[in-house]
Amino acid sequence: xxxxxxxxxxxxxxxxxxxxxxxxxxxxxxxxxxxxxxxxxxxxxxxxxxxxxxxxxxxxxxxxxxxxxxxxxxxxxxxxxxxxxxxxxxxxxxxxxxxxxxxxxxxxxxxxxxxxxxxxxxxxxxxxxxxxxxxxxxxxxxxxxxxxxxxxxxxxxxxxxxxxxxxxxxxxxxxx
Amino acid sequence: xxxxxxxxxxxxxxxxxxxxxxxxxxxxxxxxxxxxxxxxxxxxxxxxxxxxxxxxxxxxxxxxxxxxxxxxxxxxxxxxxxxxxxxxxxxxxxxxxxxxxxxxxxxxxxxxxxxxxxxxxxxxxxxxxxxxxxxxxxxxxxxxxxxxxxxxxxxxxxxxxxxxxxxxxxxxxxxx
Numbered sequence: 001x002x003x004x005x006x007x008x009x010x011x012x013x014x015x016x017x018x019x020x021x022x023x024x025x026x027x028x029x030x031x032x033x034x035x036x037x038x039x040x041x042x043x044x045x046x047x048x049x050x051x052x053x054x055x056x057x058x059x060x061x062x063x064x065x066x067x068x069x070x071x072x073x074x075x076x077x078x079x080x081x082x083x084x085x086x087x088x089x090x091x092x093x094x095x096x097x098x099x100x101x102x103x104x105x106x107x108x109x110x111x112x113x114x115x116x117x118x119x120x121x122x123x124x125x126x127x128x129x130x131x132x133x134x135x136x137x138x139x140x141x142x143x144x145x146x147x148x149x150x151x152x153x154x155x156x157x158x159x160x161x162x163x164x165x166x167x168x169x170x171x172x173x174x175x176x
Numbered sequence: 177x178x179x180x181x182x183x184x185x186x187x188x189x190x191x192x193x194x195x196x197x198x199x200x201x202x203x204x205x206x207x208x209x210x211x212x213x214x215x216x217x218x219x220x221x222x223x224x225x226x227x228x229x230x231x232x233x234x235x236x237x238x239x240x241x242x243x244x245x246x247x248x249x250x251x252x253x254x255x256x257x258x259x260x261x262x263x264x265x266x267x268x269x270x271x272x273x274x275x276x277x278x279x280x281x282x283x284x285x286x287x288x289x290x291x292x293x294x295x296x297x298x299x300x301x302x303x304x305x306x307x308x309x310x311x312x313x314x315x316x317x318x319x320x321x322x323x324x325x326x327x328x329x330x331x332x333x334x335x336x337x338x339x340x341x342x343x344x345x346x347x348x349x350x351x352x
Binding site for chain 1: 184186187190191192193209211212213214215216217222224225226250253254257260261301303304307308309310312328329330331332333334335336337338339340341342343344345346347348349350351352
């Protein structure tokens with residue numbers, strides 16, 4: 001994987017793909033599927049995301065303040081669903097679903113090397129955690145896999161139905 | 177337009193489409209393009225979104241606590257970009273870009289009838305507005321246009337480049 005400029009991170013999350021979120025707590029790594037996230041700042045890149053207190057990952061994220069957001073392409077869709085349907089309470093999901101990991105540079109949770117992008121994050125604001133399970137994250141370091149060209153992201157419409165990113169269109173724009 | 181059950185609203189926003197946001201303030205309606213939003217609760221549906229204080233819409237949203245989130249399909253993409261490139265400070269964007277409006281039921285900002293979905297919203301939490309321009313909204317009423325079948329949403333990758341929703345794939349899933 002190759003380092004990506006932090007100024008480009010928003011371009012990966014702004015389209016709204018389903019992502020995988022890894023955590024590590026008490027010597028054990030875990031992974032969950034997450035769709036409720038948004039950019040909130042360009043640089044340093046900041047993200048707001050919901051990790052439900054019903055998710056096993058919640059305690060790890062809350063206690064350690066660290067996670068990795070990994071972005072899967074279409075080919076990983078069936079594993080993404082398996083991750084979403086299982087709980088780290090009962091299962092070592094990384095092993096069970098054969099998700100290959102690599103150490104991150106700045107945080108303890110692992111990178112997922114089959115994903116085309118990995119974002120190392122720390123929690124920076126927990127004011128809305130109690131009421132909404134909403135965490136504010138800062139992206140500390142970003143990686144992309146140059147071998148995955150034009151990866152097709154997947155976008156959850158509910159109940160295991162996903163729309164796959166199709167063709168791209170380009171307009172003259174002053175929008176960043 | 178036909179009323180949509182509030183329990184289904186998350187299925188429209190969770191995939192991360194670009195949306196239009198209307199506001200109304202001092203007798204004048206305005207519209208902006210928005211990509212930074214996420215669901216934070218299923219029902220009643222709640223949304224977190226960033227409306228920058230650099231946007232003309234910020235003052236209207238902050239003062240009135242009301243907006244409509246309208247979701248455009250592919251065919252509106254060029255208008256979405258025009259809206260994003262102009263400011264309500266200088267221009268009546270709804271008129272200039274020929275966006276047809278209709279009155280909303282619960283809020284003052286207008287619905288956009290060319291969009292395939294419209295969500296009437298009120299601001300419910302402003303704790304993160306000062307630091308991040310992040311508003312928490314509750315969706316009060318939702319509408320869809322039954323004439324637009326399988327609308328293709330657009331997802332911004334930065335600088336006027338969009339990925340268009342492609343085919344859908346379905347997996348057995350326990351995820352809502």
